[in-house]
Amino acid sequence: MTAQGGARDIVLEARGLVKRFGAFEAVRGVDFAIARGECFGFLGPNGAGKTSTMRMISAVSRPTEGSLTIFGLDPRTHGPAIRGRIGVVPQDDSLELELSVRLNIEIYGRYFDLPRRVLRERADELLEFARLTERANSKVDDLSGGMKRRLTIARALVNRPDLLILDEPTTGLDPQARHLLWERLYRLKREGVTLIITTHYMDEAEQLCDRLVVMDNGTIVAEGAPRELIERHSSREVIELRFGTDTPEQIRVALATHAERVEVLPDRVLLYVEDGDVALRAVHGSGLTPVSSLVRRSSLEDVFLRLTGRTLVD
Amino acid sequence: MSSVEPTLGWARWRRSWWYHAVFYAQTWRGSVVSSVLFPVFYLASLGIGVGHLVAHHHGLVEGQTYLRYIAPSLLATTTFQLGEGESLWPVLASVKWIRVYHAAAATPLEPRDILYGKLSWVVTRSFLTGVVYTAIIAAFGAVESWWGLTLPFIGALITLAFAAPLTAYAARVESDASFTMIYRFAFVPMFLFSATFYPISAYPGFLRPVVQLVPLYHGVALVRAAAFGQGSVLVQLTHVAVLGAIALAGVAWGRVTLRRRLVD
Numbered sequence: 001m002t003a004q005g006g007a008r009d010i011v012l013e014a015r016g017l018v019k020r021f022g023a024f025e026a027v028r029g030v031d032f033a034i035a036r037g038e039c040f041g042f043l044g045p046n047g048a049g050k051t052s053t054m055r056m057i058s059a060v061s062r063p064t065e066g067s068l069t070i071f072g073l074d075p076r077t078h079g080p081a082i083r084g085r086i087g088v089v090p091q092d093d094s095l096e097l098e099l100s101v102r103l104n105i106e107i108y109g110r111y112f113d114l115p116r117r118v119l120r121e122r123a124d125e126l127l128e129f130a131r132l133t134e135r136a137n138s139k140v141d142d143l144s145g146g147m148k149r150r151l152t153i154a155r156a157l158v159n160r161p162d163l164l165i166l167d168e169p170t171t172g173l174d175p176q177a178r179h180l181l182w183e184r185l186y187r188l189k190r191e192g193v194t195l196i197i198t199t200h201y202m203d204e205a206e207q208l209c210d211r212l213v214v215m216d217n218g219t220i221v222a223e224g225a226p227r228e229l230i231e232r233h234s235s236r237e238v239i240e241l242r243f244g245t246d247t248p249e250q251i252r253v254a255l256a257t258h259a260e261r262v263e264v265l266p267d268r269v270l271l272y273v274e275d276g277d278v279a280l281r282a283v284h285g286s287g288l289t290p291v292s293s294l295v296r297r298s299s300l301e302d303v304f305l306r307l308t309g310r311t312l313v314d
Numbered sequence: 315m316s317s318v319e320p321t322l323g324w325a326r327w328r329r330s331w332w333y334h335a336v337f338y339a340q341t342w343r344g345s346v347v348s349s350v351l352f353p354v355f356y357l358a359s360l361g362i363g364v365g366h367l368v369a370h371h372h373g374l375v376e377g378q379t380y381l382r383y384i385a386p387s388l389l390a391t392t393t394f395q396l397g398e399g400e401s402l403w404p405v406l407a408s409v410k411w412i413r414v415y416h417a418a419a420a421t422p423l424e425p426r427d428i429l430y431g432k433l434s435w436v437v438t439r440s441f442l443t444g445v446v447y448t449a450i451i452a453a454f455g456a457v458e459s460w461w462g463l464t465l466p467f468i469g470a471l472i473t474l475a476f477a478a479p480l481t482a483y484a485a486r487v488e489s490d491a492s493f494t495m496i497y498r499f500a501f502v503p504m505f506l507f508s509a510t511f512y513p514i515s516a517y518p519g520f521l522r523p524v525v526q527l528v529p530l531y532h533g534v535a536l537v538r539a540a541a542f543g544q545g546s547v548l549v550q551l552t553h554v555a556v557l558g559a560i561a562l563a564g565v566a567w568g569r570v571t572l573r574r575r576l577v578d
Contacts, residue, residue, distance in 0.1 A: 021578075060419055060420055060576070062577065079424065080326070080423075083420060083421055084421075088420035090417065090420070092413055094416055095412070095414075096337065096412070097412060098337070099337065099340055100340075103336060103340070107332070107333045107336055107337075110329045110333065111418055111423050112421055112422060113325065113329060113422070155417075159421075
């Protein structure tokens with residue numbers, strides 16, 4: 001199926017999208033466009049407006065202002081038609097705990113008006129996909145967190161969606177379960193499903209997303225491919241230095257000459273540099289003696305923290 | 315790739331009804347025990363025990379033995395309890411704790427489909443319960459008129475008159491703290507004081523209009539009139555109108571609260 005959104009096969013387009021709850025403005029005029037087959041990420045600290053945005057692009061919550069088209073349709077007037085082509089993996093699994101794994105998929109499929117015969121076949125396929133075939137008749141309540149998450153993803157695929165929206169799909173999962181999920185998401189992407197994902201794991205965003213936006217305070221503060229964002233907002237490498245208990249001001253001043261940017265944290269100092277090894281030799285050469293040092297490549301996490309700050313948001 | 319085109323609203327809410335039916339089919343055992351054994355115990359205890367005392371001191375109640383007199387009201391109280399029991403905690407769980415209504419709202423279903431599916435299932439269950447109860451009441455000899463065939467329908471109306479506003483209410487609250495209060499200070503008095511166990515004429519004159527304000531009273535009066543084939547049709551239509559109005563207002567309110575909860 002081709003998207004009807006325009007020449008570039010745009011699946012979803014938002015212009016000046018705003019969501020207000022009373023006086024509170026959760027999303028403050030964001031613009032983005034997502035192409036078919038793309039994996040697009042929304043990053044941002046808690047309260048950045050990600051979930052409100054996700055709910056709008058799931059054609060569930062109505063935008064307060066701005067324009068939003070999904071598959072070329074307006075969700076205000078074509079909500080059911082749009083949702084019929086979307087799969088949603090919510091943050092909380094919202095599974096029916098008292099029912100079996102299989103019935104959770106079948107009941108959900110009924111919401112899309114799929115005939116029971118089709119549902120039985122799809123449930124078999126999806127259980128296989130989610131590696132839950134052997135647990136098909138178990139009560140969901142008895143599953144591990146990772147199994148529930150896989151079931152939630154399987155359930156979201158029951159209508160064979162053109163667009164899959166995942167809100168923090170791997171939060172709370174162990175590394176094995178995360179990697180299994182990533183592998184499944186890659187497979188969907190290869191099949192041409194457009195993926196939209198929010199995550200707090202920067203490695204996950206780097207792994208999965210072709211393009212992403214960083215949101216903060218209801219606005220988009222950066223947009224691009226993960227590598228582009230790192231190049232644009234951080235240096236190539238980072239040196240992490242520890243100096244015992246405190247980092248005196250004179251050390252900070254001394255370090256500033258060796259780096260593009262210095263960030264002093266309570267437990268360590270970060271030097272943003274082009275070549276870590278060269279800069280570290282220079283640090284040692286200038287007489288500074290850190291207790292420990294680590295040279296690493298700049299990551300999306302550095303970009304994220306630079307753009308959204310290190311203040312804890314609850 | 316997509317294979318789904320949404321259909322009309324009437325078809326959509328049936329999908330939500332199906333969910334409730336499947337859920338019940340998986341979890342019915344406990345409720346059947348309570349809904350079959352409870353009326354039998356109730357009739358045996360009150361009808362035979364208290365009935366014996368009543369017969370001894372008072373004779374008949376409005377021309378009926380006490381057992382026959384209270385048997386129909388059992389249908390009213392049970393369908394009332396079904397309405398409240400299916401609404402408060404289960405609805406709050408669905409919108410807040412396990413959030414299955416949020417999952418449903420991400421599909422072609424609209425909040426009103428979820429509401430209609432839920433209420434239509436509760437009404438279906440109430441009707442089926444009403445059929446069983448009518449048979450039990452008839453077995454105790456307390457159905458004396460062909461109007462008795464309307465008892466399951468009346469039961470369904472009573473259930474809807476409670477389930478609709480209580481679903482609407484449960485969809486808008488953040489905790490179940492108020493539910494226990496509602497239970498203690500509204501449901502229990504309503505159960506006891508809706509002329510359930512004796513005629514409204516047993517109350518002092520000034521209290522009767524108060525009793526008539528209680529929704530369940532209209533249900534009790536209706537089932538009794540239908541079981542015995544007594545009373546004017548006009549009065550019964552008034553009872554139907556009261557319950558119907560509460561049900562409709564509840565549905566309208568529920569459309570608002572569920573929409574706010576799931577979509578806004």
